[in-house]
Amino acid sequence: MKNSSTQAPAINLGRGLTLKSPVLLASGTVSYGEELSRLTDLSAIGGLVTKAISLEPRTGNPPRRIAETPCGMVNAIGLANVGIERFIADKVPFLRTLDTSIIVNIAGRSIDDYLEVVSRLDAVPGLDAYEINLSCPNVKGECMIMGVSPDATREIVTELRAITSRHLMIKLTPNVTSISSIALAAEAAGADSLSLINTVVGMAVDWKKRRPLLTNVTGGLSGPAIKPIALAKVWEVYNAVSIPVVGMGGIASFDDAMEFLVTGASAIQIGTMNFVQPDIGEKVAAAIEKFFSTPGAPTPQEFKGSLVTG
């Protein structure tokens, strides 16, 4: 059985999603787990969020797809993925062998795409939750449109809620005027938790060649550079909703993770830093567990959102 091998208090995000550690690895930064499993002990973390799955396989955007920027990177991978059929046939069997929660990130072109992917996945045992990606900045005219509109968010979450009893984690984009209005719409429509932030729209330029570094021109900024933006969004959303918030954006250490937890996150995700330090999730999870098991330490519940302001 999952989540039984450790003494640490489990983190309950609701509707059957119980994490043995608050540390998750973020979508698009772990592929489907196989490569990282050779370099780190994935059973030490709370869970793994897969690369976005779409109905059809996608090759993604043409190269160049990534560029380094100060303390971060911009990417325009463009949702390259194997598609739902091969995901179920080739990737799920391995994911099921991992002693950690498996969260499937889902992206689509239309509400029907999302519904189709979710209903196909509902028939597959051993998956713990869906993270609904309404917020990818890299694919023109797709899910972004839903993630920036409270009405569209409400509509899709309502429809997904009607067909699945699995945990629905809605992933929010920071590229909006009011992230809390989107968060409230998702909550009202039946979301179980919210994860944020996805990447921030960004751009890198070679002025000498007078060209953008990414073929797609713009991309999504991630890494330590976006941590202050992410903390502000987590604080805003935490204060607006009553469902759990999963925080991410630039987490590179135990201290960074604790900053998100004290700001209101029930759990956190680590993305870009997996590229730089493949065992970072394991290290941060161990440090968090040590902190909360020290005599006199607060419980995770007491610590969450205990930021003192004013």
Place this chain on the structure above:
Amino acid sequence: MHETCTIADSRATITASRRISPDTSVITLACPEIAGAARPGNFVNVRVSSSTQPLLRRPFSIHNAENGQIELMVKEIGCGTELFCRTEPGTELMVLGPLGNSFSEPSGTFSTAVLVSGGIGTAPMRFLEKAMTAAGKKSINLIGGRSQKELLSDNLSNCRFSTDDGSCGVKGTVVDLLDAEISAIAAEGRVKIFGCGPTPMLKALASYCRQHSLACEVSLESVMGCGFGICYGCSVEIANPEGGTRTILLCREGPVIDGALMV
């Protein structure tokens, strides 16, 4: 071309760093696990700074591997490579590897390996030449650069040179040099070409080899985010043997590809 399966993220100590040209150093790192598993053509991904600036690791071909150590030939082109070349011996850095596939077994049906490189593309050739020699094959290095200053031939034997400005060897590209030498080399037995260098050079080399029906493998470069298959940032388009093109992740299915698949 072979895939590597045992990858280690090792805390490696720099044991030596020596300048071989005004902007290029050979850096030696003690990392027995990686040195033991490495094959010619593999690369490593080095965390040149423990801070978050520069953030991503930097990929380098394995220049040589012996006695529990690897050597990297590093050319300063930006902040990461400058930092790496200036790092003092004794410093510890995280090194992930061996990564990527490798050049084909030297046991193939050829008798002479022609190693064609341009600029810093010479980096993997020392390790490849050693493997060829161990397998009883003859190797010849054809090395090109813009000028004499750019020619790197650290520890390589049997070298012939070309320069764009004619300051050393044949005036012209390294493909012109190959064209000048190939009939004499081929007269002695079957040849196979192994190339590494800038993409335009490799394109010219691959198309020359196609025209002259020469077997050819090339080691490509792309920007890399992780080096081991989780970021999808290193995609490269190659030809499909059945027609059309397909996208590969260069860090997994490369960096070495069959020259015939170069588009």
